[in-house]
Amino acid sequence: NTNLEIIDYLIDKMNADINCSDRNHRTMLHWACRFDNVVLVKKLMKWKISYAMTDIEQKSALDIAKKYNNRDCI
Numbered sequence: 287n288t289n290l291e292i293i294d295y296l297i298d299k300m301n302a303d304i305n306c307s308d309r310n311h312r313t314m315l316h317w318a319c320r321f322d323n324v325v326l327v328k329k330l331m332k333w334k335i336s337y338a339m340t341d342i343e344q345k346s347a348l349d350i351a352k353k354y355n356n357r358d359c360i
Contacts, residue, residue, distance in 0.1 A: 288323055297333060304335045311341040319351035319359040327359050 293314075296302035307313045315335050318326040327347075331337070340346050351359035 288318070288321075288326055290325065290329070293326070293329070304330060304333050305339065307339065307341075310343075311339070313339055313347065315339075315347040316341060316345075316350050319347040319356060320354060322351075322354070322356035322359055324358045 297304055305313060307316075313335065315327065315330050315337060316339075317323075318330060337347055340349075345353070348360065
């Protein structure tokens with residue numbers, strides 16, 4: 287579940303790295319596109335997240351959105 291208030295706090299107050307990734311090199315943007323979370327995608331783009339980063343399968347967040355046919359994220 288995405289808690290936007292917590293994400294806002296971590297980014298705005300704690301200077302969290304929005305481009306950090308998990309062990310599969312997936313960023314918050316990858317996961318937001320996977321689960322069609324358009325609100326989070328818009329926030330991440332506003333915060334200048336790197337949308338060109340790829341995961342261990344060389345898939346970008348856009349590739350993930352296309353794979354799951356999440357048109358609003360595309």
